[in-house]
Amino acid sequence: MSLELLSGSVAITRAAITAGCRFFAGYPMSPFTGLLEAMSRELGPAGGTCINAESEIEGVNMTIGAAAAGARAATGSCGQGIALMQEAIAEGALNETPFVVFNMARNQQDYFQCTRGGGWGDYRTITLAPKDIHEAVEHTQLLFHLADLHRAPTILYGDPLLAQTLVGVDVQPLELDPLPAKDWALDGSLSGTGRSRQVWTWAMGKATDPGLGPDGHWRAVAEKFDRIAEQEQRHEAIAVEDADTVVVAFGSAAKFAEHVVEELRAEGHRIGLFRPITLWPFPGAALAEATRRARRVLVFELNAGQMLDDVRQWAHDRDTVRFVGGVSIGESGLDYGPLLDVPVIKQRVLAALDLEPARS
Amino acid sequence: MTQRTTLDLVDTSGPPTAPSTEVASAHPSLILGEHSLCPGCGEPVALRLILETLQELGVVQRSIGVVGHGCYGSFVRIMDIDVLQCLHGRAPSCATGIKRVRPDSVVFTMQGDGDMVNEGLQEVLHTAARGENVTCILLNNGVFGDTGGQQTATTVLGQRTKTSLEGRAAAEHGYPIPISDLVASLQGVGYVARGAVSTPGGVAQTKRMLRRAFESQLAGEGLSLVEILTMCPTGWFVPASEGPGYQSESMETVYGIGELVSRRGEQS
Numbered sequence: 001m002s003l004e005l006l007s008g009s010v011a012i013t014r015a016a017i018t019a020g021c022r023f024f025a026g027y028p029m030s031p032f033t034g035l036l037e038a039m040s041r042e043l044g045p046a047g048g049t050c051i052n053a054e055s056e057i058e059g060v061n062m063t064i065g066a067a068a069a070g071a072r073a074a075t076g077s078c079g080q081g082i083a084l085m086q087e088a089i090a091e092g093a094l095n096e097t098p099f100v101v102f103n104m105a106r107n108q109q110d111y112f113q114c115t116r117g118g119g120w121g122d123y124r125t126i127t128l129a130p131k132d133i134h135e136a137v138e139h140t141q142l143l144f145h146l147a148d149l150h151r152a153p154t155i156l157y158g159d160p161l162l163a164q165t166l167v168g169v170d171v172q173p174l175e176l177d178p179l180p181a182k183d184w185a186l187d188g189s190l191s192g193t194g195r196s197r198q199v200w201t202w203a204m205g206k207a208t209d210p211g212l213g214p215d216g217h218w219r220a221v222a223e224k225f226d227r228i229a230e231q232e233q234r235h236e237a238i239a240v241e242d243a244d245t246v247v248v249a250f251g252s253a254a255k256f257a258e259h260v261v262e263e264l265r266a267e268g269h270r271i272g273l274f275r276p277i278t279l280w281p282f283p284g285a286a287l288a289e290a291t292r293r294a295r296r297v298l299v300f301e302l303n304a305g306q307m308l309d310d311v312r313q314w315a316h317d318r319d320t321v322r323f324v325g326g327v328s329i330g331e332s333g334l335d336y337g338p339l340l341d342v343p344v345i346k347q348r349v350l351a352a353l354d355l356e357p358a359r360s
Numbered sequence: 361m362t363q364r365t366t367l368d369l370v371d372t373s374g375p376p377t378a379p380s381t382e383v384a385s386a387h388p389s390l391i392l393g394e395h396s397l398c399p400g401c402g403e404p405v406a407l408r409l410i411l412e413t414l415q416e417l418g419v420v421q422r423s424i425g426v427v428g429h430g431c432y433g434s435f436v437r438i439m440d441i442d443v444l445q446c447l448h449g450r451a452p453s454c455a456t457g458i459k460r461v462r463p464d465s466v467v468f469t470m471q472g473d474g475d476m477v478n479e480g481l482q483e484v485l486h487t488a489a490r491g492e493n494v495t496c497i498l499l500n501n502g503v504f505g506d507t508g509g510q511q512t513a514t515t516v517l518g519q520r521t522k523t524s525l526e527g528r529a530a531a532e533h534g535y536p537i538p539i540s541d542l543v544a545s546l547q548g549v550g551y552v553a554r555g556a557v558s559t560p561g562g563v564a565q566t567k568r569m570l571r572r573a574f575e576s577q578l579a580g581e582g583l584s585l586v587e588i589l590t591m592c593p594t595g596w597f598v599p600a601s602e603g604p605g606y607q608s609e610s611m612e613t614v615y616g617i618g619e620l621v622s623r624r625g626e627q628s
Contacts, residue, residue: 023461049460054486061450065457068444186442188465192420200445207393207438
């Protein structure tokens with residue numbers, strides 16, 4: 001074990017390489033840029049390739065090509081850049097190419113983008129939202145695994161704190177179950193044998209082997225996402241057993257909210273925290289259980305209330321749900337504004353409880 | 361009168377005899393079935409040339425195709441080649457990803473002019489500028505054939521299309537883009553040529569171009585591009601039988617046939 005002081009971008013890069021990522025393509029856009037720079041430095045010496053693509057669209061499509069050829073591949077961007085990639089992310093979901101998208105977002109306004117997508121077709125993207133860099137190192141490896149396991153694009157939803165903060169990290173490989181061979185990957189070896197392969201969203205098969213066709217293929221993909229929705233839900237629940245108030249938050253904001261909950265617990269409030277780790281699939285059943293005894297469910301996220309929709313859908317009693325977050329962007333437009341602050345969050349939570357802050 | 365013995369060699373009073381049967385069965389073994397394109401279309405000819413070339417070069421079992429969207433997309437079903445069908449315009453980017461992780465493979469893209477020169481213009485130019493070692497094949501018929509004959513970036517001036525019914529006029533529709541000339545102007549390319557399949561001679565010449573393009577990839581010279589002018593009588597509003605003549609008179613007079621870049625034999 002040896003700790004190194006690394007930025008989140010470098011730590012995630014090391015984790016990706018540890019997971020076997022050997023192809024990366026991306027287009028600079030802050031705060032994602034640090035990850036691209038780290039990949040450009042570290043992937044080559046690890047035997048891989050990093051391309052500073054000329055656009056997000058080219059970067060994600062290069063990644064599809066590398067993934068279709070069987071490599072562990074990744075791309076990334078944030079916000080508007082991810083928006084440009086959505087057509088290809090949907091394509092990857094429907095033609096079943098596994099790759100990882102690092103959304104080192106500027107804030108939490110990409111929730112719908114990550115969980116609903118903007119492409120066409122019946123698809124979803126597994127999205128993990130780590131609360132800190134240590135978890136991001138694990139999530140990065142897990143996302144490559146889940147991408148290959150389910151043959152689908154996956155997303156790491158990071159943010160400026162995750163990308164740019166320096167912490168002591170020891171990147172260790174995760175112990176994960178073996179995966180099936182990528183016998184579907186294109187390498188040309190079956191060309192000319194009558195059994196050549198295709199990776200194709202419409203999956204019409206070869207003339208000699210018609211396959212499922214688009215209707216059958218898309219049904220199978222939809223059923224796969226139903227299975228993923230059942231199998232891959234992840235969450236963390238802190239002190240919810242006796243809580244009459246449950247705060248729901250994700251990503252970096254959850255780390256701040258967790259601190260607030262700890263303080264309020266110490267002050268005698270029966271309050272807990274529920275943190276969706278997978279934003280999709282949303283851990284709905286676990287949220288319903290965690291909020292079963294709560295009189296208030298407070299959603300703190302730094303946007304106009306995007307996860308709020310999911311919480312309302314799954315909370316034990318939707319009428320208990322209140323929004324205590326909001327849009328809060330720093331002056332640069334590239335990071336969080338003043339709402340991401342423990343005293344501010346505490347004040348909002350207390351206001352929702354109709355209680356004044358405890359005097360010190 | 362002199363006896364014309366040569367005509368007597370073929371008896372047309374019954375079914376075709378052995379030589380005709382041999383010709384009919386001599387289709388390339390990499391084609392798995394019948395194509396579904398319109399009579400008079402030039403693209404099946406181009407497909408055959410591509411597959412024959414791969415076969416003759418002995419690289420079939422390391423060949424990977426990347427196709428975009430257009431009529432030729434239906435070739436995915438009949439090509440006995442590993443294929444990635446990708447989004448409109450993105451084939452050179454997808455090919456880049458494949459080639460970078462499998463540098464020993466022979467990677468080729470097949471795109472139409474709507475695919476490559478409209479939506480995918482950025483992709484092909486940057487892929488060429490990066491010198492990616494892949495072979496891009498453009499099937500240029502001057503229209504969006506798959507959607508029924510609308511104007512593309514390569515539609516020549518005066519050509520009638522569904523979206524320029526009176527003929528493409530520069531003042532209203534702008535000028536066509538000679539993509540091969542643009543690509544040829546970039547560093548990073550090993551071979552660029554423009555052929556046509558409107559005549560038997562053109563077919564033979566185009567096949568030589570394809571061979572040289574793939575040889576360029578095998579030699580690691582950078583991007584190779586072969587633009588193949590193909591007939592689309594359906595999209596051109598002309599009878600199928602007039603397609604080759606129309607192409608010769610319209611497109612081939614605008615887009616010069618021949619090699620634009622060939623680095624073979626150059627000292628580095």
